[in-house]
Amino acid sequence: MKSLSSTYAILLKDAQSELRTRYAVNALFMFVVTAAVIVQLAIRSEQPSSSVLSGLFWVVVFFAAMSGLSRTFVSEEERGTSMTLQLVATSSSVYFGKLLFNIVLTLLLNLAITLLFTVVFPGFVVQTFETFLLTVVLSSIGLASASTILAAIIAKANTKGTLYPVLAFPILLPLLMTAMKATARALEGDPFGAGIEEYQILISYIMVITAGSYLLFDYVWKD
Amino acid sequence: MFGKTSTTIFKYGSVSLISVVLVAGLAIPMTVSPQSWLEFPVIPGLEEKARNLFFHVPMSWTAVLAFFFSAVYGIRYLRTKNIDFDVVSVSSAGLGLLFSILATVTGALWAKFNWGAFWNWDPRQTSIFILLLIYGAYFALRSAIDSEEKRAGLSAVYTILAGLTVPFLVFIMPRMMAGLHPGAQGDASGKGPLFEANMIAPNMRMLFYVSLIGFSLLFLWLLHLRVRAGRLEFQQKQGER
Amino acid sequence: MEEFLSANQLYIVLGVVLLIWAGIVSYLFRLDKKLTKLEKLMNKG
Numbered sequence: 001m002k003s004l005s006s007t008y009a010i011l012l013k014d015a016q017s018e019l020r021t022r023y024a025v026n027a028l029f030m031f032v033v034t035a036a037v038i039v040q041l042a043i044r045s046e047q048p049s050s051s052v053l054s055g056l057f058w059v060v061v062f063f064a065a066m067s068g069l070s071r072t073f074v075s076e077e078e079r080g081t082s083m084t085l086q087l088v089a090t091s092s093s094v095y096f097g098k099l100l101f102n103i104v105l106t107l108l109l110n111l112a113i114t115l116l117f118t119v120v121f122p123g124f125v126v127q128t129f130e131t132f133l134l135t136v137v138l139s140s141i142g143l144a145s146a147s148t149i150l151a152a153i154i155a156k157a158n159t160k161g162t163l164y165p166v167l168a169f170p171i172l173l174p175l176l177m178t179a180m181k182a183t184a185r186a187l188e189g190d191p192f193g194a195g196i197e198e199y200q201i202l203i204s205y206i207m208v209i210t211a212g213s214y215l216l217f218d219y220v221w222k223d
Numbered sequence: 224m225f226g227k228t229s230t231t232i233f234k235y236g237s238v239s240l241i242s243v244v245l246v247a248g249l250a251i252p253m254t255v256s257p258q259s260w261l262e263f264p265v266i267p268g269l270e271e272k273a274r275n276l277f278f279h280v281p282m283s284w285t286a287v288l289a290f291f292f293s294a295v296y297g298i299r300y301l302r303t304k305n306i307d308f309d310v311v312s313v314s315s316a317g318l319g320l321l322f323s324i325l326a327t328v329t330g331a332l333w334a335k336f337n338w339g340a341f342w343n344w345d346p347r348q349t350s351i352f353i354l355l356l357i358y359g360a361y362f363a364l365r366s367a368i369d370s371e372e373k374r375a376g377l378s379a380v381y382t383i384l385a386g387l388t389v390p391f392l393v394f395i396m397p398r399m400m401a402g403l404h405p406g407a408q409g410d411a412s413g414k415g416p417l418f419e420a421n422m423i424a425p426n427m428r429m430l431f432y433v434s435l436i437g438f439s440l441l442f443l444w445l446l447h448l449r450v451r452a453g454r455l456e457f458q459q460k461q462g463e464r
Numbered sequence: 465m466e467e468f469l470s471a472n473q474l475y476i477v478l479g480v481v482l483l484i485w486a487g488i489v490s491y492l493f494r495l496d497k498k499l500t501k502l503e504k505l506m507n508k509g
Contacts, residue, residue: 455502
């Protein structure tokens with residue numbers, strides 16, 4: 001019970017400090033708008049197919065996540081608060097607190113991108129809503145899970161942002177490939193049950209990465 | 224890391240087995256209806272290109288094996304904090320990079336003459352490409368960290384984490400997606416392992432397994448050499464301090 | 465001999481490949497010897 005409440009406390013602390021500065025939210029929002037507008041300017045009146053649109057969607061999600069999700073740990077190192085955090089909380093509650101924060105952030109990010117894409121691209125119409133929702137929720141959790149542990153590595157490596165996408169891309173690619181396929185399916189209007197294998201992949205990916213990160217986090221967090 | 228007997232086995236075993244595979248794999252003639260053990264059957268569509276099977280597949284296998292070694296020694300490093308395990312892990316990753324480049328090149332050449340293009344984004348080509356990216360990212364991460372212990376710890380975590388996603392790439396995705404390699408979805412032989420034992424003649428199969436063992440032994444020998452060099456380097460660095 | 469080789473050019477390829485392989489192997493054996501020597505040197509001093 002105690003670890004649960006300290007996990008919650010860390011989530012709350014991160015949310016509060018985020019609300020105070022709005023650093024990650026602003027960066028993510030501006031990134032998403034810029035990316036969508038650039039793509040829109042490039043394609044103008046073309047009618048991209050649903051697989052192209054789902055590809056663009058996940059490209060924007062990936063790079064936006066890479067620009068924002070490392071904040072949680074990098075800011076601890078920058079402010080020099082990681083030592084204090086090590087003292088007051090167990091590493092697993094730190095990990096899950098940060099993970100929950102990143103999941104919330106990724107879900108918000110996905111929501112923003114979905115709204116923006118619907119407005120900007122006439123071809124981006126979600127036909128099968130359940131498929132789309134499930135895909136986005138599962139992929140957000142998976143994305144946040146892998147990004148959180150990598151953010152911890154990056155923060156300790158003192159390389160700031162440059163190495164983050166390099167490290168994340170090969171690890172996230174199985175997830176992104178599956179998510180792109182499922183999203184294209186949702187845009188095409190395939191029935192909900194058609195891509196059961198994709199959800200299986202996404203769920204097992206989430207479980208494997210989260211369990212692995214939970215076991216490994218201790219070695220990253222404590223020097 | 225390895226005893227004296229086992230290193231002797233690696234050395235002479237790999238040299239003799241790979242020599243056998245080179246001679247037999249290239250010199251045994253291919254005929255339409257093989258009569259003896261010293262004749263390979265002609266596989267329609269592959270013909271002489273089928274000989275690449277003895278080199279390309281074991282190289283990809285060794286790349287994955289090297290990755291596995293790197294992850295296992297990463298775990299051992301994290302448990303014991305013994306820097307020697309980090310030397311093994313990084314040496315194995317370096318060899319994995321070498322073998323995955325070899326597998327990519329032999330595969331691309333084979334693909335050019337069988338499928339028409341050097342690169343087709345077949346699921347397995349994608350997965351070897353990602354394996355290359357992982358190795359690249361691993362060395363980029365290592366070069367970014369100055370402190371020895373930190374470098375060893377963080378890169379060990381990264382290999383293990385990447386090792387968790389490799390099964391998705393190597394074993395799950397290629398079977399679920401349409402592709403050109405045998406065993407992909409939509410392939411006549413159905414969903415199955417990449418290499419189906421009954422697909423090829425028994426003598427080819429034998430030689431293939433000999434090649435697998437030969438290349439694995441070669442990897443172990445090379446690993447042993449690199450680890451010894453790495454240890455010497457480490458000792459020397461400590462002596463300077 | 466010459467006739468046989470021009471009919472079966474694969475054997476020329478085989479010869480080249482074996483030559484390269486022999487080169488790699490002898491390099492590795494020499495590397496192995498050198499490492500052993502260095503190890504002895506380091507452990508003595």
